[in-house]
Amino acid sequence: MGQCSCAVSRTARIGSRDGPGARATGTARYTVESLGSETIVKIAVLASIAHSVPPRGYGPWEQVASTLTEGLVALGHEVTLFATASSVTSAHLHAEAPAGYEEDPTLDVKVHEGLHIAAAFERADEFDVISNQFDFLPLTYSRLVDTPVVTTIHGFSSERIVPVYAAYDDIAHYVSISDANRHPALTYDATIYHGIDLREFTVGRGDGGYLLFLGRIHPDKGTHRAIEVARRAGMPLVIAGVIHDVAYFREKVEPHLDDDQVRFVGPVGPAERDRLLGGAAALLHLISFSEPFGLSVVESFAAGTPVVATSLGSMPELVRDGVNGFLVHGIDGAVDAVEALRTVDRAACRRDAETRFSADRMVRDYERLFTRVVDRPGRARSPRRPPT
Numbered sequence: 001m002g003q004c005s006c007a008v009s010r011t012a013r014i015g016s017r018d019g020p021g022a023r024a025t026g027t028a029r030y031t032v033e034s035l036g037s038e039t040i041v042k043i044a045v046l047a048s049i050a051h052s053v054p055p056r057g058y059g060p061w062e063q064v065a066s067t068l069t070e071g072l073v074a075l076g077h078e079v080t081l082f083a084t085a086s087s088v089t090s091a092h093l094h095a096e097a098p099a100g101y102e103e104d105p106t107l108d109v110k111v112h113e114g115l116h117i118a119a120a121f122e123r124a125d126e127f128d129v130i131s132n133q134f135d136f137l138p139l140t141y142s143r144l145v146d147t148p149v150v151t152t153i154h155g156f157s158s159e160r161i162v163p164v165y166a167a168y169d170d171i172a173h174y175v176s177i178s179d180a181n182r183h184p185a186l187t188y189d190a191t192i193y194h195g196i197d198l199r200e201f202t203v204g205r206g207d208g209g210y211l212l213f214l215g216r217i218h219p220d221k222g223t224h225r226a227i228e229v230a231r232r233a234g235m236p237l238v239i240a241g242v243i244h245d246v247a248y249f250r251e252k253v254e255p256h257l258d259d260d261q262v263r264f265v266g267p268v269g270p271a272e273r274d275r276l277l278g279g280a281a282a283l284l285h286l287i288s289f290s291e292p293f294g295l296s297v298v299e300s301f302a303a304g305t306p307v308v309a310t311s312l313g314s315m316p317e318l319v320r321d322g323v324n325g326f327l328v329h330g331i332d333g334a335v336d337a338v339e340a341l342r343t344v345d346r347a348a349c350r351r352d353a354e355t356r357f358s359a360d361r362m363v364r365d366y367e368r369l370f371t372r373v374v375d376r377p378g379r380a381r382s383p384r385r386p387p388t
Helices: 061-076 109-122 138-144 161-166 222-231 247-256 268-278 296-300 333-339 346-356 359-374
Strands: 042-047 080-081 092-094 129-132 151-152 173-176 189-191 210-214 237-240 262-266 280-285 305-310 325-327
Touching: 042 061, 042 109, 042 138, 061 080, 061 092, 061 173, 061 296, 080 109, 129 359, 138 151, 151 359, 161 280, 161 359, 173 359, 189 359, 210 268, 210 296, 210 325, 222 237, 222 247, 222 280, 222 333, 237 268, 247 262, 268 280, 280 296, 280 333, 296 305, 296 346, 305 333, 325 333
Parallel strands: 042 080, 042 129, 080 092, 129 151, 151 173, 173 189, 210 237, 210 280, 237 262, 280 305, 305 325
Antiparallel strands: none
């Protein structure tokens, strides 16, 4: 059994019965084909503590950290996940925060983030590599340890945070989540697209007779544009997601809700998400910013549902125009795309997800990178144990 190295949580190994990170099942969630390495890499995965890992609802960074952790464990690597005590994992769990600060507003964000990051770096010499899935703050510790730090940049909230990344560019190993999100001031080791557990998605027939908006309710995500496109296309719209801008929701979204043509169902869990995606004629992803990736887009592909997306940020990398959806430049183009949905093969959408956006592919890409980073003179590793 894996032990949680903290006072908050005592155990986190799959199959244990006495810890907040315990699972009922006795096996890891993913089966990933190994690259055949004869060595085991000792990996620390430093996750965000905004939400539990995996998140119970919204939490894309935490979801990626979970998918990566479970896949690496399935490959036989020795993994320690630094996350909240409420997290569920097959890896060893180290927790400083009892829950995500977005889940428990009584928690002080700076206090728990400080303890969380410090804990990982105080144990740095126990690991071959640290996978930083957090943000830029852990970089400020990276010159104090010998263990290499591979930092996945999940996006730039503003140009103001770039100087931190630039300050550590000489020793950092940066991963971009799309080519579009690469910053010209930084050096990158790889671009690794996010992957999802395809078993959570079934190919739907798209026969629900509605369009779907799935994501944060925020001006950047274009909920109001989805409403306009659905109205002009003469189709009902279902809106699912977390309200991130209350004023925007009340002004631009709520007045249109009628439980008929425009329905808001709030945040949805995996089962309801799968049902909504599978029944939708298309996902409307009419963003107004350069989105770094877009998990809901590849989740839609996994359900066989084409995506109508604004051609910004990573969308031209994810959406293959006419194959798994359409790239558009405005409302008129989106309405035209909805009318052309019958030309898209839903099975082809699923195949594209299987080829480019599976958890298996993502985990193997990270394993290659970690192995490359670790395999340098002077760094010894332990013999690989067979996956269990």
